[in-house]
Amino acid sequence: MPLTANFVANHVGFAGRYNILVAEPPGLTHGLATGVNHNLALLSLHFNFSPFPNMPATVVCNVTNAAVGTSRPCYFLPYLPNGATTMTLAGGADYFFTSMMTGCSVRVYGPAATPTVTHSNAANIFNTTGGGLAAATLAAQTQINLQLPPQPLGVHATMATRMDMEADYAGPGNFATARANYPLQAGYRMKEFNPVQLTSHGTTRPQLGMVVYGIRDIVGNWEFFRCSNVDVSGRQKTGHTYLGINFGAQNMQIQDGISLGNATRFWP
Numbered sequence: 001m002p003l004t005a006n007f008v009a010n011h012v013g014f015a016g017r018y019n020i021l022v023a024e025p026p027g028l029t030h031g032l033a034t035g036v037n038h039n040l041a042l043l044s045l046h047f048n049f050s051p052f053p054n055m056p057a058t059v060v061c062n063v064t065n066a067a068v069g070t071s072r073p074c075y076f077l078p079y080l081p082n083g084a085t086t087m088t089l090a091g092g093a094d095y096f097f098t099s100m101m102t103g104c105s106v107r108v109y110g111p112a113a114t115p116t117v118t119h120s121n122a123a124n125i126f127n128t129t130g131g132g133l134a135a136a137t138l139a140a141q142t143q144i145n146l147q148l149p150p151q152p153l154g155v156h157a158t159m160a161t162r163m164d165m166e167a168d169y170a171g172p173g174n175f176a177t178a179r180a181n182y183p184l185q186a187g188y189r190m191k192e193f194n195p196v197q198l199t200s201h202g203t204t205r206p207q208l209g210m211v212v213y214g215i216r217d218i219v220g221n222w223e224f225f226r227c228s229n230v231d232v233s234g235r236q237k238t239g240h241t242y243l244g245i246n247f248g249a250q251n252m253q254i255q256d257g258i259s260l261g262n263a264t265r266f267w268p
Contacts, residue, residue, distance in 0.1 A: 003049035016262030096214030109157035112221035193234035207231035
């Protein structure tokens, strides 16, 4: 089954199987000021999924201005570096995506048929705050929250945040399970498989990401899902060792990403 049709048929399992990267048209937030929120008009675009060369666990969600191949209509909310963007959805498409998240937060509130979505980012604060991962996460989230538009009283709101990514990564067995499920080439075995690390201010920070998407059901109500992933590196090896003699050869280096579990609904 083609990747796009696979996602449509079972998006929860699809997000658990693949590390999803979002590729979007450039220039969608050109000229917007940082540090504040911007209300955007509905961006009615298209999406389709394609493989990522030499990365068997990774697929790309291509968001395009025009319909191509197996693409389907969608709404799309781009992120603004060190700022926020907001969009209120309608009923003209059944799918919604926002830009790939690494340190951002996405908040959803409002009526199920016309929810309002905000994507808020504070990358500069996260990358420049010392004192370890917890301190950087807290400082960035504080700025992220300041950029969110006021929430009307009495409405239900939920967020997907960097803290969710970190909890998914640290969750019991999540990384071990994803490592065990990595799609090896035929005849290969895994020699090592570790998360790619970033060293910043004396601390190591796994390269975490999250995809957030929305699905409109048959009665016209939206549901929103999140799925975390982590960049990984490693080596594959073929052959075996017998009486201390290696009857195999060291093989390809791995640079890829893995999903840290099936997609989780976070709103409503």
